[in-house]
Amino acid sequence: MLGDVFKLFIENKKAALGLCILLFFITVAILAPVIAPYDPKANKIETIEVIETERGRNITVERENSDEFNEKRIYSQTVTTTYEKNTKKFPLNSPPTSEHFFGTAHSGQDLFSQVIWGTRITLMVGLVTGLFTTILALTLALVSGYFGGIVDDIISLFTNVFLVIPSLPLMIVIAAYITVKGVFPIVLILALTSWPWPTRLLRSQVVSLKNRDFIRVSKSLGEKHSYIIFREMLPNMISLVMASFFQSTMGAIMGEATLEFIGLGNVSIVSWGTVLYWAQTNGALLSGAWWWFLPPGICIALIGTSFALMNFAIDEISNPKLRKR
């Protein structure tokens, strides 16, 4: 069953395109150290070359004769090394050139390298958060939908309540209070504010599956709960779970960029969001430095589009009415 879904997925043109884009960025992220021409935080290149090393004379500083057989001497010698240090400073605020494909930032950092390295953090935060959120949502949905009763009532109540409390303000409020800086808090905040939507979505499907005949048959045959959940229900939910994962991941990427942009994230790391943050705080826009904020935005949009395409494909696979004929 999984194999069929996968095959359909690959054959779908939209999914294939989406997947290609995603794989492209993942490759960039993995190969960052190799591809990036410069250190993302450096605004100059320094090369140090030793020209000459000159050794001075050996001078005896101390001499000790403990007895006629043993002697201890301490020598001192100066060594003079002559260096050549070449410093090449990057141009400040420069539009794209052949040496700096995306131009440079206010204080000269190479933006191309920043975007490449930024892919790592952005993708990592996105995927980890997406995974975490999806697993959390799936667990809650299964427990709530399958077992029903008061557990369901409580979980559903909280899901519905948190669903309507707007996530961005909540994120902002939480993030503003956290002084511990780092990537992990960001992941946590994002996950804590985005779990309700997929939980509700997945729960509806669990409930509707639960009432389908084949599950009822399993139940009346006395199958164990874990069997029914993992072997009967989950395989039927694959497409929805995948779609949720994509949505959560995309939401996390956007959320990370947003938090960084406002300055609530960790501005010392390099991610697409921080690039935009620095662009904004240095007035890139108003000084006409379009190259600063254009690439990160386009990259985010490309990844978003890739997820949307794959989502589209999943929709079409699970709902044949939407397929093109």
Next chain:
Amino acid sequence: MKYFARKIGLLLFALFVAVTLNFFIPRMMPGDPASDLIDKMQGVPPEALESIKVAFGINTEDPIINQYGKYLLNILKGDFGISLSRFPTPVSDVLKVAIPWTLGLIGLSTIISFLIGTVIGIGCAWNRNKSAATFTVGFFIFIRSFPYFWLGLLFIYLFAFKMPVLPIGGSYSPYIPKEGLDYFISVIKHAILPASTIIISSMGAWILTMRNNMINVLAEDYITVALAKGLPLKRIKGLYAAKNAMLPSITGFAMSLGFVVGGGLLTEMVFGYPGVGLMLFQAIQAKDYALMQAIFLFISAAVLIANFIADVAIMLLDPRVRDGGK
């Protein structure tokens, strides 16, 4: 009526949760932001320090329950404390000035976006096989993937910087006296770019939702029956298809309001539009926690109420909900 009662109950409970969260979050955060802040505030008047302490609930001998009670009472009175960044203005005054701008910009933009998006979505579903429909859908998928604030930046760059047609930011020109036609025009001019940002970013969601809903509805049997009866196309498109497709759309609208409002706030920040969003941004920078919390409450309340209105709309439109509740 059961449905209505349930929805009101949900609204009140959610408000209660938002208020409570607001109270507990500062007290639960790791890293002791309070002392952090106090350390940074060397030459600050003692009243300001007091308000911080109250907001964080430190150095009070009052047990938590008492603090909570006082907090709830204050909220009901409309007292949100003193704003740190605009000391000594009370927070409620700051809000009073900012709220109308936000309601106007985000409120109107969201409604316009929903309406236009829904109509386009219906068109895309009805004319499913035309290339215009495919192109529209594809275009909006791409646009939707750009962060809201980024689109705002792009618009500013294109239309206020490169081609200085529209103003860069603010909600009105400070050089014009605050009344009369000139003022009104200035307000509109300043609203065009931020409104367009919100509308274009969020429209995609409505288009896609409505399109998918319509496609599902058009495959239903009652549409075939309507065709068999030889009903005029307008009636089938409207009362048979769209009216049914709207229902999940409105539900979706209600659920994504929080997200749309969030995007609107970002837009305000980017454009320097003096609404609640910009206030929030500035509050963050200045670590004005009292203001931040009040804004959070306001936004939550607004979204919750808007949600409730959408729920009521569904009740009025869907007879099945009226009778049984979903």
Next chain:
Amino acid sequence: MNDKRILNVSNLVAGYEIKKGFVKAVDEVSFTLDKGEFLGIAGESGCGKSTLAYGLMKLLKDNAVIKSGSINFNGQDIQAYSNEQMNQIRWVDMSMVFQSAMNALNPVLTIGEQLTDGIFAHKDVSKEEAKNRALEVLKLVDISADRFDAYPHQLSGGMKQRVMIAMGLILQPDLIIMDEPTTALDVVVQRTIIEKIQDLRKKFGFSVIFITHDLSLLVEISDKLAIMYAGKIIEYGNANEVFLHSLHPYTKGLMNSFPSLTGPIKRMGGIEGKPPDLLNPPKGCRFAPRCDKSLDICFKEYPETYSKSENHWVDCHLYNKDGNSNG
């Protein structure tokens, strides 16, 4: 065309365009229908009967099309009609009663609105006149007038089916096509509906094409019977004839698969196997793989039609054109 004949379907081919080709759900189907006649079309799921029904009203959409053949209704060749032209005759001269198990009623409109909009689409009458007519037909199907403002979800399955029937009657068409109108209803309600249909027919004299997989319903009430299998009508004739003197092995199998209320208890037979693939139908008789009387030629050639009498013919190699039995 004599003036008793209201429908003449000739070599109709209809089906579904898919990537791999064309699925012929209706393959060269021909039959006629007279005024006031009741034609029952029976066959198992997938035999093409619903495609036929929708095709007659030109309701096939998306990738379902009529490929060739003619449909002559009331003297007009309607297979060439445009949608506007069809809309003139839809519901006025020819209507359809859909399965109640389907989601055939719009959930957000009252049944009163759904009854009257059919009238307004074709006749210029006042709201009151339309409402009166709607109440009339509701009365005919034994639904009380206070249900006029009810919504579909407030009605039972049987009531919804009766509303569909009322809707089909509302403009007094000459022909009503009924697609499985009693499926998904319990037998008692089924009985009531069938009797009601009989009743109304006597009163108003419209023709009926009744499509079902349940042959037992048809034998009492039909004038004519058509047995469909894999896209073809394989036997056709007067209901009594077909019932008492079935010719085709498939028909015989069908007749044997429901017990009679009276008479000796006999062993029920089923028909093993399943229908063929309509994308690439077999060359010979389509029933051959499942037929216990099949001959060699059955797998090679499609049988010529044998007419036992003017009103009873069959497509089967067991009977060649001259009436000599081959088996």
